Amino acid sequence: MVISQPAEDDGRQAWLRGVAADVARLDRSSSAERAADVLRRSITDGALPPGAQLSEIELTEVLEVSRNTLREAFRLLTHEGLLVYKLHRGVFVPELDERDVVDIYRLRRVLEVDVVRGLADRVPELPASRLEPLQDDIEAAEAAALAGRWPAVGTADLRFHRHLIGLADSARLDEITGRLVAELRLLFHVIATPRELHEPYIARNRRLFELLEARNYQQAADDLHQYLLDSERGLLEAFKAR
Structure with missing residues (x-):
């Protein structure tokens, strides 16, 4: 999962490897939707918990998409309520109540x-x-x-x-x-x-x-x-x- 705390590095790297494996199966024709689908499944499988911060630098690399495409995927998931944008901080998985x-x-x-x-x-x-x-x-x-x-x-x-x-x-x-x-x-x-x-x-x-x-x-x-x-x-x- 993409979280900034050092203690989470092992889990983050394992999640990124899983994302990279998913990317190998993607049809590049709808990059933003496909990237959004990978991230949505990561939330569903529990790899991205509430409060997790997503890193553009890491995700553009493992998803093999441009920064603009990744931001479009973020927008899709924000519209669904599965991500939230915090001003001056970045994109996070929401914490529900x-x-x-x-x-x-x-x-x-x-x-x-x-x-x-x-x-x-x-x-x-x-x-x-x-x-x-x-x-x-x-x-x-x-x-x-x-x-x-x-x-x-x-x-x-x-x-x-x-x-x-x-x-x-x-x-x-x-x-x-x-x-x-x-x-x-x-x-x-x-x-x-x-x-x-x-x-x-x-x-x-x-x-x-x-x-x-x-x-x-x-x-x-x-x-x-x-x-x-x-x-x-x-x-x-x-x-x-x-």
Whole structure:
């Protein structure tokens, strides 16, 4: 991650190497959007925590873009609320608060619950292949939990919910979800003990998957609504405990 403190150098260099690997796979035709996508994924994966400062010098090198292109990527992410510009200081990853928790979870309930409830009308015979990414995410979370890698459990959980919304087959919803899961990762950083946040939801994700697999969409939607209320409550308590 691009942070100025010397103690963070190892983590910063590891993140920059990851960015460079992503760049090798980029199509250079839309440089600003592609650079923004790499940075957005870095936030979603937890490599860029709240308060991290981004360095133009380092990023132009590893992203292999001009300074103007990088600044355009910064503008795109600032518009999405995933970066903030501080006068005379530079560009930073934002630090969210309780109001953001409430707003983000209001959006989650509108999006996710409606997607699940609407499956009965849109695709009553949902093919098993459409659920495979969700099953993969659950198995990744379970494996990470066994290894005690709780941030990785959080990443798998975010992917699960992204794939859940993806069942709607809506490019616009997918675009909104990309920003949403990045903001959720920023909220997760507040938790001092990530196991307490993520462990209960591994089984709840599997329960949701089983309901979807059984095509019990109404019960899945009802369970998901309560799931999101519980998750919001846990995050708000974590913010108050800071």
